[in-house]
Amino acid sequence: MDPHIRAALDRQLTGDARRWLVDAVVRVSQDLTAVRTVFPAVGRRCGRGPLAAGWTVADAARVRLLAALPLRGAELAEEITALHRYGEPAEQRAVLRSLALLEDADPSFAGLGLPLVREALRGNDTDLIAAALGPYAARHLDQDGYRQAVLKCVFCEIPLDRVAGLDERADRELARMLADFAHERVAAGRDIPADVWPIVRAHAGVLEASGLPAEADSPVPDRRAAAVRALTAYSATAPAGAS
Amino acid sequence: MRIFDPHIHMTSRTTDDYEAMYAAGVRAVVEPSFWLGQPRTSVDSFTDYFDALLGWEPYRAAQFGIQHRCTIALNPKEANDPRCAAVLDVLPRYLAKDRVVAVGEIGYDSMTPEEDEALARQLALAVEFELPVLVHTPHRDKAVGTRRTLDVVRESGIPPERVLVDHLNELTVGLVADSGCWMGFSVYPDTKMSEDRMVRILQEHGTGRKLVNSAADWGRSDPLKTRKTADAMLAGGFDDDAVDEVMWRNPVAFYGQSGRLDLEEVKPDDTALFAGNSIRRGGE
Numbered sequence: 119m120d121p122h123i124r125a126a127l128d129r130q131l132t133g134d135a136r137r138w139l140v141d142a143v144v145r146v147s148q149d150l151t152a153v154r155t156v157f158p159a160v161g162r163r164c165g166r167g168p169l170a171a172g173w174t175v176a177d178a179a180r181v182r183l184l185a186a187l188p189l190r191g192a193e194l195a196e197e198i199t200a201l202h203r204y205g206e207p208a209e210q211r212a213v214l215r216s217l218a219l220l221e222d223a224d225p226s227f228a229g230l231g232l233p234l235v236r237e238a239l240r241g242n243d244t245d246l247i248a249a250a251l252g253p254y255a256a257r258h259l260d261q262d263g264y265r266q267a268v269l270k271c272v273f274c275e276i277p278l279d280r281v282a283g284l285d286e287r288a289d290r291e292l293a294r295m296l297a298d299f300a301h302e303r304v305a306a307g308r309d310i311p312a313d314v315w316p317i318v319r320a321h322a323g324v325l326e327a328s329g330l331p332a333e334a335d336s337p338v339p340d341r342r343a344a345a346v347r348a349l350t351a352y353s354a355t356a357p358a359g360a361s
Numbered sequence: 362m363r364i365f366d367p368h369i370h371m372t373s374r375t376t377d378d379y380e381a382m383y384a385a386g387v388r389a390v391v392e393p394s395f396w397l398g399q400p401r402t403s404v405d406s407f408t409d410y411f412d413a414l415l416g417w418e419p420y421r422a423a424q425f426g427i428q429h430r431c432t433i434a435l436n437p438k439e440a441n442d443p444r445c446a447a448v449l450d451v452l453p454r455y456l457a458k459d460r461v462v463a464v465g466e467i468g469y470d471s472m473t474p475e476e477d478e479a480l481a482r483q484l485a486l487a488v489e490f491e492l493p494v495l496v497h498t499p500h501r502d503k504a505v506g507t508r509r510t511l512d513v514v515r516e517s518g519i520p521p522e523r524v525l526v527d528h529l530n531e532l533t534v535g536l537v538a539d540s541g542c543w544m545g546f547s548v549y550p551d552t553k554m555s556e557d558r559m560v561r562i563l564q565e566h567g568t569g570r571k572l573v574n575s576a577a578d579w580g581r582s583d584p585l586k587t588r589k590t591a592d593a594m595l596a597g598g599f600d601d602d603a604v605d606e607v608m609w610r611n612p613v614a615f616y617g618q619s620g621r622l623d624l625e626e627v628k629p630d631d632t633a634l635f636a637g638n639s640i641r642r643g644g645e
């Protein structure tokens with residue numbers, strides 16, 4: 119877990135909530151089934167308020183519990199997969215957020231959490247989609263899967279700054295997909311989320327190839343206006359990696 | 362008027378019902394897990410249903426301004442099916458959820474040994490998870506079934522004030538009153554209990570520890586029976602405070618024992634028109 123989040127959790131938890139969590143960590147590390155009933159109860163025991171970087175108190179407390187599980191590799195994956203299966207969205211979000219940390223502590227966990235990431239990406243809960251796209255997804259999704267995930271975020275209006283690994287993984291093909299998406303939006307007379315532009319801009323010629331610039335000469339006033347707005351935003355954007 | 366229906370199977374109702382319930386004053390409901398009309402043949406059908414009671418149904422209710430909680434259990438009918446009884450092993454995961462405010466419906470249907478086993482195990486789970494229980498009494502041989510239910514409840518060691526014994530009538534209310542358990546009445550269009558009979562029971566036995574529900578399940582039923590009973594109470598000489606006690610404060614007190622009820626506040630004289638709701642799916 120990010121040290122800021124860990125520190126924020128320690129600061130925010132006081133009294134009963136802190137005692138409960140300390141005891142819960144001991145229980146889940148000693149009794150293999152305890153986590154199944156302790157994990158769902160975290161929200162009402164520790165609180166659900168915001169912590170830092172989009173995490174809640176309950177997220178961080180739940181991740182701490184998962185880190186205490188005395189399991190490795192396939193057994194660890196089986197237990198957290200069941201927690202996810204029976205979990206409400208808040209529990210599922212915490213499982214997704216824990217994946218990178220679990221792998222850091224146990225390299226044999228490796229890609230075993232990837233099916234949970236894929237399930238979240240198939241769904242429509244934007245909160246879960248964002249939680250799925252942390253450092254673990256950036257490490258393990260293949261190139262196609264990663265690009266599709268980014269495109270899905272753009273469609274669902276999830277800010278791209280919540281997607282881990284974009285600086286390293288955004289490639290020319292992703293830029294092409296985003297430029298085509300932008301063209302489609304302009305053809306519908308609609309606006310484009312500003313966070314696609316740095317990626318498009320980083321790959322010379324991609325915008326031109328999409329056909330978007332020609333929309334500025336469209337006979338349809340809405341399309342023309344949308345194209346002008348898009349091209350202005352594009353020109354005002356520094357390419358990704360150039361900052 | 363504010364109404365809390367403490368036992369209603371919204372899974373079998375339409376959005377029109379939700380709208381009409383809100384207009385009638387219903388602001389909160391508890392949906393006990395029960396059978397689905399068509400028998401289940403596997404544990405997975407239960408878990409998908411429990412997930413719906415915790416996810417989809419509260420979302421649906423919130424769109425109409427109604428707060429939804431549930432109770433989780435293996436119901437007495439299906440306790441008799443060996444393909445279903447294994448759901449007892451996954452119940453602990455669900456009993457730990459925030460929206461689960463009791464174990465239920467448990468109890469007897471035909472009073473078989475399998476039902477005995479399921480009832481005893483689930484009472485033990487209620488003690489372990491510090492949850493109240495909602496106990497269904499059988500439709501056939503009701504007085505004997507109710508007496509036996511109360512014996513098993515007593516033996517389980519759960520405090521009687523954490524137990525709601527439901528579907529009572531004129532002949533069983535006294536037994537339950539003496540036991541210290543809460544008393545539930547399902548008011549139906551033509552069976553079990555009517556509004557006027559309900560008012561007579563309240564006049565005779567008082568309003569303390571009494572809860573009125575519409576059950577509104579797969580049979581012929583009416584989700585507005587709570588409101589109709591409230592109106593009948595007023596017509597029968599009860600005042601607004603007595604109606605509020607039965608229709609709101611009693612269910613809040615009973616399910617509040619879970620420590621998880623956590624309702625948004627509703628004023629006793631709430632007559633607001635519902636104007637949309639931003640509660641998103643999932644909560645937390």
Ligand SMILES: [Zn+2]
Nearest residue numbers: 393395466576
């Ligand atoms: Zn019922």
